Structures are given as C-alpha cells and as structure tokens.
Amino acid sequence: MKAKTIVTGILMLFVGLSVVYLIAGERRARSVKTQSRDDSAGASAAVGEATARSEGQPDSTAHQVVAFYFHGNTRCATCRAIEAYTEEALRSGFPDELQKGKLVWLVVNIEEPGNEHYVDDYQLSTRSVVLVEMENGNEKKWQRLDKVWELVRDKRAFTSYITENAKTFLAGA
Amino acid sequence: MSEFILAAGSALWLGILTSVSPCPLATNVVAISFIGSRVENSRLALLHGVLYALGRTITYVTLGALLVWSLLSAPHVSNFLQTYANKILGPFLVLIGMFLVGLIHVNWSGSDLGARVAQRFARLGMVGSVLLGITFALSFCPVSAGLFFGSLVPLAIRNHSGVLLPSLYGIGTAVPVVVFAVAISLGARSIGKAFERVTAVGRWARRVTGVVFIGAGIYLTLTYVFGVFS
Secondary structure (H helix, E strand, O other), X not given: OHHHHHHHHHHHHHHHHHHHHXXXXXXXXXXHHHHHHOOXXXXXXXXXXXXXXXXXXXXXXXXXXXXEEEEOOOOOHHHHHHHHHHHHHHHHHOHHHHHHOOEEEEEEEOOOOOOOHHHHHOOOOOOEEEEEEEEOOEEEEEEEOOOHHHHOOOHHHHXXXXXXXXXXXXXXX | OHHHHHHHHHHHHHHHHHHHOOOOHHHXXXXXXXXXXXXXXXXXXXXXXXXXXXXXXXXXXXXXXXXXXXXXXXHHHHHHXXXXXXXXXXXXXXXXXXXXXXXXXXXXXXXXXXHHHHHHHHHHHHHHHHHHHHHHHHOOOHHHHHHHHHHHXXXXXXXOOOOHHHHHHHHHHHHHHHHHHHHHHHHHHHHHHHOXXXXXXXXXXXXXXXXXXXXXXXXXXXXXXXXXXX
C-alpha cells in the first residue's frame, strides 16, 4: 500500500511539473516572439543574408538556387533521414554548383525567433525541403518538395526526386 | 473513374504508410494494448478496433473537409497541432493510465482488483475507443503531418473529395494497429485457454495496458514538454 502511495505521488508530481513547465515555456515563447517580431526580415532578405553565411562564394551573376531544409525543435528519425538524404543528393549531384555558390544548402530551425515567417512564406505544414530560385537577389519562384515523405523509404527514388527538381531549378526553367 | 480509384488507393496507402512510420509508435503501442486487452472476447477487440478507426476517421474527415473547403490554413493548423496536441497528450495519458491501474480512485465499488480493473475499462468502453482514435489522430508528428498535409490534402483537393479520401486515409492509419491488436488478443486468448486461465490473462492484459499508458505518457512528456529525446 505504501509503495502504491509513493508511485501515485511521484506520477502526480511528474504530471504537475510538466503542466507548470508547459505553461512557463509557453509564456517564455510568447515574450520572445513579441521581441523578435520587429526584427524578422522578409523571405528574400533572409535568403540573401543566409547565402552570405553559406560555404560557397555567392555568385555575383544573377541566377542562384537555395535548397532549404526546415525543421523544428523536436527532430524525429525520419526527419533526420530526409535531411541527410537531401544533403547527400545535392552534394553528390551538384558539387561544382555548391562550390561556386550557384546552389546553396541551408538548414533552418523555424522555431527559432525570427524564423517563423518561413511558415507563411513557403506554407510549411511540417519539416520540409524547399527549393528557391533567386534572380539578382530577388526570389523568383519556390517549390516545396512534399513527396519526400512518401519516398524516404526508397533512397534511390528519393535521390532522383531531389536531383531532378534541383536540376530544373538550376536550369532556370 | 479509374483516376478516382487510384486516388482512393493512394489515400489508403498514405494512411498505412503513416501508421507504420516510427514517430507515431508510442500512440500506436497504447492503442494496440488498449484494443487488444479484450482477451476474453476477441470479437469485442475487433469492435473496439473498428471504433478506434472511426475515431481517427472523424478527425481526418473534419480536418480534411475544412482544408478542402479552404476554411483553415494547413500550415497553421498543422503547426498548432504538432506543437500543442503532443504536449498535452503526455500528461493526459499518464493520468488515464493511473486511473486504469487503480492509482487514482474515481468512486468505484467492489473488492476484487481484477474486477475493478475490468470495471474501469468498461467505463472507458466504446466511447473510450472512439475518443482514443480522435485524440491520437490529432497528435500529429512530423511524418504524419507530412503525409496528411503534404500528400493527402493536396490529393483530396485535386479530386474535390473532402470526405471520402480523408476517410480512407483514416482507415489506413488504423488498419495495421487493429490487425496487431486483434492478433494479440487472439494469441493471448489461446495461451489463456491452454492453461485454462483466460480470465486471469485478461486481467493481466488490462493491468499491462494501464502501465503502457503511463509509460507512453512519460515518454511523450519527456520528448515534447521537456525536450529530452529531441
């Protein structure tokens, strides 16, 4: 009977603590959001800014493609696989373009302050791969590659899906 | 017509794909154990399985219809549910588990522990299975959100089908769970029969289910509230 009381006490404490932590976390997130609202830049500016921080030298000539992987604070095994397969497909398929900065690979946490605007910019319902075509620093078009969730179990199909779409974007079609 | 049959098959397949992906595993284990614990009567397990599928379908049809008719914005609903439903679900499952194993007392009578556990299950009964389906379908994880909002909803919009395709998707997400649950119930029943202890096995199955609820609840809370496994 005593053990039962202890277990009940511990579990109730756990539930109570998680509710308090949840509410406190929510209040914290809300205050950060209010602070960052004014700082957040538009999509094009953010792409330009992020490109400047990327590994390749940004190409001064007009055409550039940015491949985004958007994630949140909670990462799942399938999400990590999607990120890894996409990066692998781009690195093996377009090493020169990455080197020259014609193609840029960026991983962004949408739950970090200032990044929330991507949800509306690219209509993100979940962790997503998005290709953005830039011309003279302006966003020309974008596409969210939704099929990654269906194809993640078939790496070959996944790779060719990413490669084909990136190729189309790089060709500026 | 054949195009629509293809879309219907795709919707069902997307549902199955959702349920066999690793991220809804915790809630699937809870559902399997809840449905499969009706060891004394496997037909009852099947009935609860159907009710669970109905619950999931209710959620997807409601969301699907609202999205197809453009009454809701997919990214906002999806992010809201991914952020909050999982956070609330963890502590909630711990509490239900505590109720099921008898750590929380809610006005019960009778002295035998087995009978009390059975009584608690009976109280959560048919409506419980439907509610479990509705709630678990709402707790989107990245994979289920990707397949539902990224693949199923566009498919439903293309085919102007806000009800039928989401229903098939809902059934698809429940089928593997129900098959497993009924198989477990049948297996446990035959083991119980072999030892002439069907009632005792049933009693244990229900206690284990309560523990599974608590375990999954703790896991979900640690993951989504405290960010331990993220």
